Amino acid sequence: MKNLIVLKVITTVLVISIIFSLFSCIDEDRIEVPPVKLEDVNGSYKGRLITVQGEFRNEKVVDFKIKKDTLEFPEFPLKEIVTAVVKDPAKVQNALTAMGKVKYKVKYASVLNAEKNWVELTFAPKELELQIPVDGVNKKTIVTIAAKQKGYFVGLDYTLRFVLAAEKLTVDGVQLNPFEPIYYNFPYCVKTGN
Template sequence: MKNSIVLKIITTVLIVSIIFSLFSCMNGDRIEVPPVKLEDVNGNYKGRLITVQGEFRAEKVVDFKIKKDTLTFPEFPLKEIVMAVVKDPVKTRDALAAMGKVKYNLNYTTVLNADKNWIELTFSPKELELQIPVDGVNKKTVVTVAAKQKGYFIGLDHTLRFALAAEKITVNGTELSPFEAINYNFPYCIKTN
């Protein structure tokens, strides 16, 4: 009986010491995240874009550039916006071809976190104005772009994550209705330089 109690006590002490050893090893192996500076955000990026509008979901890779306080899309993704205005797939394709590349600048401000290992970006989107050609007539289109969440530049892998939304579209002064918001999610963007 005494041997059984002593064996249980020794086993318990051994298990507890193993658990504490494992926890101390785990805490000692923490990854040190290199510090970043606000200027580290600047550069050329290639990003994964997930576009969601209702049940529709599409993915593609887009390029953009960040310089000082502006994120610039040399070719903003317009397909869903034009489709919402035009409605016809063939006319949408023709309108996109006629419009060519549309540049969009997105202003932002930055804040460096206390540990200096990530940067928070607060976006200030402005309206996107387009002339969409349909049946020989240009439709003046104004898209209200919003950023409902902040973006983050992560120091560990120098990647950027952010999201935008086209919340409202006005065509020739009339709000498009019904219209379901177009969400542009950029879950993983890497610097190419």
């Protein structure tokens, strides 16, 4: 009987010591996220862009810059917008080539979180005006772009995440209907320089 009690006590002590050693390891493995400043957001980025429109999905890598309070695309991704206006897939590439690179700027306001380890960005996109060539005629297209979510710059890996959406297209003064919104998801953008 004494041996059984001693065995139970030893087993209990052993189990408790294992549990405490596991919890001490968990505390040691905690990653400290380095503090950031609002200015750390500024710079050049290379980002993974996932464009989603209905059940269609496209992925590519894009470059953009952030200065002060503005995110600037030197070449905004237009393929889905042009496809919605032109309709004929054979003519989409010709229209994109004729349009060339289209720059787009998005203003934002930023706030540092209480722990100072990430920056929250509230975007205020403006309309994008395009001249899309279709059969020798330029169609004046107004793209209503919105940001339904806030963006985040994370101090742990100096990456940026955000989403924009082309919610509405107006072609020559007439709203395109039906139109499936186009979502521009940037789930992981790496800072490449200042």
